[in-house]
Amino acid sequence: MRGVRVRIGQQRHGHGHGVSSSVAVEQEPTAPQRRAISLPLAYLALTKPRVIELLLVATIPTMLLASRGTVDIGLIAATLFGGWLGAASANTLNCVADADIDKLMKRTARRPLAREAVPTSHAFVFGVVLGLGSFAWLWWQANLLSGLLVVGTILFYVFVYTLGLKRRTSQNVIWGGAAGCMPVLVGWAAVTGSIGWQAIVLFSVIFFWTPPHTWALAMRYKEDYRAAGVPMLPVVATEEKVTKQIVVYTWLTVFATLALVPATGAIYAAVALVAGAWFLLMAHQLYSGVKRGESVKPLRLFLQSNNYLAVVFCGLAIDSVLGWSTVGDFLS
Known part of the structure; x- marks a missing residue:
């Protein structure tokens, strides 16, 4: 019987009354149930949640510096959410562009598109929707500049780094890493509506750290990386x-x-x-x-x-x- 697991156990009775058997029938998850669980997790994996930790590390202190001495919890939370949508968009579109080489690398072979857990076309639409949502949210909750900076980050990461530099030059990380520096500019702009020299210095910190x-x-x-044909410097x-x-x-x-x-x-x-x-x-x-x-x-x-x-x-x-x-x- 598919989807059913039978467990046979024994139950001891006290005071010498002997042992009786019991049968328990446990329903295993069906294929649709398993898919209902695994599909959302696959879409979440496309966003590379662990990579987005840098967003939290960089954005919050930048916003606190921009409003030194005061804390606007509402604006910080709204900016983090909008920034998360933008980073999730960039990471998802990166997975779409790199699906072919992700299959060749042990470190990335379990990514959703590499193991065909999500159709590539669906992942692309998902990434675009996240990007549009990020722009709209930040424009609404903060200001237009922060929204435009997020859009610029997504476009730079996908077209300049992923499609332009990553497979062509060992300098890919140096210049492509600029996308990872953008959260500090977004956070500063969300607070001040501009980009100050302090934000540029913080940008350079992450730029040189990458x-x-x-x-x-x-x-x-x-x-x-060698197997995938990516000319990283160590290769x-x-x-x-x-x-x-x-x-x-x-x-x-x-x-x-x-x-x-x-x-x-x-x-x-x-x-x-x-x-x-x-x-x-x-x-x-x-x-x-x-x-x-x-x-x-x-x-x-x-x-x-x-x-x-x-x-x-x-x-x-x-x-x-x-x-x-x-x-x-x-x-x-």
Whole structure:
């Protein structure tokens, strides 16, 4: 009998009354029921929920800095939702464009389009609807500039990075990573209706952070990228050259975080210095290990780079909420 599972058990009776058998019939999920569960999860997977964590890490502290000393929970929540829709749109359309190579890489072979859990045409429509919804929502809840910035982010990520750079140049991550920096501009624009120098500095922090973060992952999965024909830097360059570039961009990241110090207080300045020293130490350790010919673990730097960015932006959030005098006030 399909969809039915029979369980036979025994029940003991007290005081020597013996044992009796019982039969329990459990209904297994039918094919339509399983599809009703798996299909929504497949659409959710298209949006790459874990990647969207960067949206939360970057947007909230930026908005708090833009309104230093005050917190508008409603605007923050509305901007996060609109930004989530935009990021989900970009990620979904990225899955559509990369469906062919996702099938060739072990790391991505379980993505919905790679295993044909969702029709490609449906995923495309889903991505477009999410993008339109993001624009409309942010225009309504915040302002036109924040909505336009989200649309620009989606178009850049899909057409410039995914279709233009990713399969053509080892510099793909450097320039394509600009899309991941956009949440700070969206958050700043949602609060102020403009783009200030502080937002540009935060943009540069994520811009310089993205290459070492991504190259460390690509070092671990370079055979996957090679099989898919994607010329990530670790595929086309030696490990020594890659780790040297990681060190260079790590220094640029730390310098960018320190450039924001005049607009912040002592808490952020201390966090940026300590966390920056730690991040630099890890990058230099990876480079030194490769130079000495040791077996290195680049995935460790990839994971810890997430922690570094989270610590710096959390420090910025706390500093901004407290609203103490800025370093710039003391210097002026």
